[in-house]
Amino acid sequence: MSAYDLHLLTLAGALASAAIGWQIVFGLSGALSLAAGTAMGLGAYAAVLLPLNLDLPYAAALPAAGALSGLALGCVALAAARLETHYFALATLAVAEAVLLLATNWESVTGGANGILGKSPPHWLIADEARALSALSATIIAILIYYSFKHFIGQERLALLRTQPLAAKAFGVNGAKTRLLAMIAGGICGGLGGAIHALAVGVVSPDVLQFKTMAAILAVVLIGGRRSPVAAVIASILVTFGPEYLRFLEDSYLIVYGLLLLATILFLPNGIAALFPKLSAVRFHKKQLTKVPVPYRTLLRSVNLKRSFGGLSAVDGVSLNLHKGEIVGLIGPNGAGKSTLLNLLSGLEHPDAGKIELAPGVRIGRTFQTPALIEEETVGANLAITGYPSQDQTLVKSLSQSERRFLELTRAREYANGLVLLDEPAAGLAPNERTRLAEEIRNIAAKSAVVVVEHNVPFVASIANRLVCLAEGRVIADGEPKEIVRDPAVVAAYLGVAIDLGADR
């Protein structure tokens, strides 16, 4: 292998480390960070400046570069903790531009636009083989960090966070914390990659902080695959060596590169990793959730809850207590605040005023109007977050709408301890399926309280032992179903005509 090939291999390893770092942030955690190039750039500057200014030996400067970059990206994640999708992307992009400006203009330290020459490395790092080996080590460390992170958070929790952020929150996945850890882990990988890059080229300049570094990382991850470190390594080698074989194109090779990238996004959305055979069925770790009987009759107490959106009051002073063994039907016209109330009770939204108290040990499980499941995964994987043992390998996207409803119900039931909230569980179900649903709800209520938001009033009245009617954010009636469906206020606000539930009830 020629010295030049080894040099390219070193660069490929550096790029692979940074790309694996971005896989942790984007591929695993779903956070669209545009500061992956910045992580690499910070690592490169640290690896050059630490030996120059602090006389740090290279053996210490390389890991320090990774640590510093991880720290810096952690700070970015902290500042952007509350932001999602595009806001997060933009915040990281602004940081990237700010760092680039700083590197270009802080001439006394960074050497400005021309950059700065690194100290000559120690004898053991001079050989091309030694550098290639250090790049390999960085790549292996990045791969280890990737799998540690994935195992530490849990891949079913990460999948839920990526595809159903709201449901993830309902099932106790802390998005901000996960993004913070991902940015730190990704920053370390990127920093190491940058340090190796600086070592290989011997200088560092603002060039490495330009958007094109981010674009290269983007290309590697898209061509490789979002969640396959091995594919990222292959793609890094392709992207680094490719231009050498496209030399005849001269300057135009970057155009070809962009076109290839575009073609990959359009025609091979999962990258070359999709071409690999699946090695084995994915195993999910099952952390058993503690389920202890709650020794209280009242499971949830809420007082004077208020929530408004831009001056429009959605929930306006609702006080509601839920007791063990109760099936509470929550009814009311569209826009009455039913869904908002459910979000408040399950902690997805915070009330503007009022308070919610849960009895000790209570954990709320819930479903959503549109089932919030991980579409690309199996039934077993979807249930893994609850610790429920299921080997069902059926893919969720092949399930019918009603099968999804029942899967979501199982997930809520298994996750919950004491309280289950169901948002329109009967929507789209056939009559025989509704019977099965009623049976399941009664089973759950034997040990818990169940709240059912439902438009099918005869159905909900037939299973509930208490109906609560909301209108314009307020409780207008609360009591026995057969009373409520004849209540003049309920008839006027919602039903239009009184419903006769018949004598069989």
Place this chain on the structure above:
Amino acid sequence: MLGSGYGVLALGFALTLRAAGAVNFAHGDVATMAAYGGVVAAAFGATGVMAITAAAFLGGVLGLIVAIITWAPLRRRPVEATFIAAIALGIVAQNSLTVGFGGAPRALPAIVDGGWHIAGVYLSAHGALSLVVAIAAFIGVATLLLRTRTGLRLRAAAEDPEIAAAHGLPVIGLAIFAFLLAGALAGLAGAILSNQHYVTPTVGAIYILKAYIAATAAGWGRILPTALVAVGIALFETIGAALVSQAAAEGALYLAFLALLAFRPEGLAGDIQGRRV
């Protein structure tokens, strides 16, 4: 003049954001390419007015291309697909320009030459006319959205594409029209900006960042406030550059923006549509 350019650019960016739900990351590159189109036209002897018209026209065509490549086929995929495809398209655009024109800055001729000295301050005719063009574009877009049938349909399609489609609105066609219009606005902006500030193949990346910041600070998808915030950003930069330096002004802008995001993520004006996930 910077204000006119940024304002028109952000106007187009917010338009696709609202009408197609797409973050058009290639918007800045459309402006750049269109400006180069103007440069070419000028090299063939076009006057300033003809060059800016050519740029706007080319921008519209490019906007259409962006929609066909990065938006239409990826509509059903996660939101970031279009975003990333647009970045890839931008790479193609930037490098095509570098190959075709080299990296050196080019300048577009002024729309009209000359200017006036007023109380010691030089006001170029180009700057004054840019302002007129920008205000006209602003009023034009506002009128289109608020007063015409097409505007009403655009807004309906943006509000809830499924329901609009169920009512027989050509949702895809309307969104593509928004891309076309946005492209033309980008072309206009590119021509306005490229007289005094020159144009380089990669300048689009900076433009898009400013438009993006304006869109976020004004509240996601609010078209007219976005344009106004963009004008504010331009004023901030111009004054900052005059008082301290260009780099300091830009740095301060990014820091101020990050602080805004950290403390008021819903934007200056509040988010009318709730958080978009």
